Amino acid sequence: MFHCLLCHQPARAATDLCPACFGELPWIAHACRTCAEPLADTREELCRRCQQDLPAVDHCLAPLAYRFPLDQLILAMKQQPRPELVTSFTRWLAPPFSAQPQPDLLLPVPLHPAKQRQRGFNQAGLMAQQLGRALRIPVHHTLLEKPRMTDEQKTLSREQRQRNLARAFKLDRVGLIRLQPRPRHIVLVDDVVTTGATTSTLAALLKKSGVRRVDVWALAKTPLHTG
Numbered sequence: 001m002f003h004c005l006l007c008h009q010p011a012r013a014a015t016d017l018c019p020a021c022f023g024e025l026p027w028i029a030h031a032c033r034t035c036a037e038p039l040a041d042t043r044e045e046l047c048r049r050c051q052q053d054l055p056a057v058d059h060c061l062a063p064l065a066y067r068f069p070l071d072q073l074i075l076a077m078k079q080q081p082r083p084e085l086v087t088s089f090t091r092w093l094a095p096p097f098s099a100q101p102q103p104d105l106l107l108p109v110p111l112h113p114a115k116q117r118q119r120g121f122n123q124a125g126l127m128a129q130q131l132g133r134a135l136r137i138p139v140h141h142t143l144l145e146k147p148r149m150t151d152e153q154k155t156l157s158r159e160q161r162q163r164n165l166a167r168a169f170k171l172d173r174v175g176l177i178r179l180q181p182r183p184r185h186i187v188l189v190d191d192v193v194t195t196g197a198t199t200s201t202l203a204a205l206l207k208k209s210g211v212r213r214v215d216v217w218a219l220a221k222t223p224l225h226t227g
C-alpha cells in the first residue's frame with residue numbers, strides 16, 4: 001500500500017500522490033518559451049523580459065509553479081534531505097518531457113562541491129539520471145562543474161551578476177568535443193528555475209563550444225510576477 005506524500009491517504013503508486021493531491025499540483029497552463037514564466041495571454045510566446053533580452057536558452061520547460069504544496073516537498077527533499085522525493089518528481093515530469101524534442105544529452109546544473117557534500121547529493125544530477133533512464137537519453141555528470149560559490153547576488157547590478165555567474169561555472173570543452181556522436185542538442189536539467197540567469201549562462205557556454213540547441217527541463221518555476 002502506498003500513501004500520498006501530502007495527505008497520507010492511499011495513493012496511486014505511479015504518482016506517489018492521491019488523485020486529489022495530484023490534481024492540486026500547481027501545473028502551469030501557458031508559459032514563456034525561453035524562461036517558463038507563466039503567461040496569462042495564450043497568444044504570447046515570450047514574456048516581456050525575454051522580448052527585451054533573449055536568453056541563450058532555446059526552450060525552457062518547467063511544468064509546475066514553485067508554490068504550495070510543491071514548495072514544501074522541494075524544501076523537504078533538500079533540507080531533510082529526502083532524495084527519494086526526486087523519484088516522485090521525475091515520475092510526474094517524464095510525460096511532459098517525453099513530449100518535447102528529445103536531446104542527444106542531458107546535463108544536470110552543477111552544484112558547488114561544498115554544497116553537494118553538505119546535502120549529500122545534487123538533486124539536479126539525480127533528476128537527470130532518472131529522466132535519462134526513463135527517456136533513454138545519455139547523461140553526463142562532469143562536463144559542467146561549479147568550482148566557485150555564487151552567494152546571494154541581490155545587491156549586485158545585472159552585469160556584475162552575469163560576470164560572477166560566468167566565472168562560477170566551468171565546461172570541460174575537450175570532454176564535450178570527444179563525445180561520440182557529438183551532441184548537437186543538449187538539455188540542462190535543474191530542480192527550480194528562478195530568473196533563468198544560471199541556465200542562460202550555461203547555455204551560452206555550451207553554444208560557444210558548438211552546441212546548436214540548448215533547452216532547459218526543470219521541475220518548477222518561481223514566478224517572478226505573482227497573479
Ligand SMILES: [Zn+2]
Pocket residue numbers: 004005006007008009017018019020021022
Ligand atoms: Zn493526497
Ligand SMILES: [Zn+2]
Pocket residue numbers: 032033034035036037046047048049050051
Ligand atoms: Zn521569458
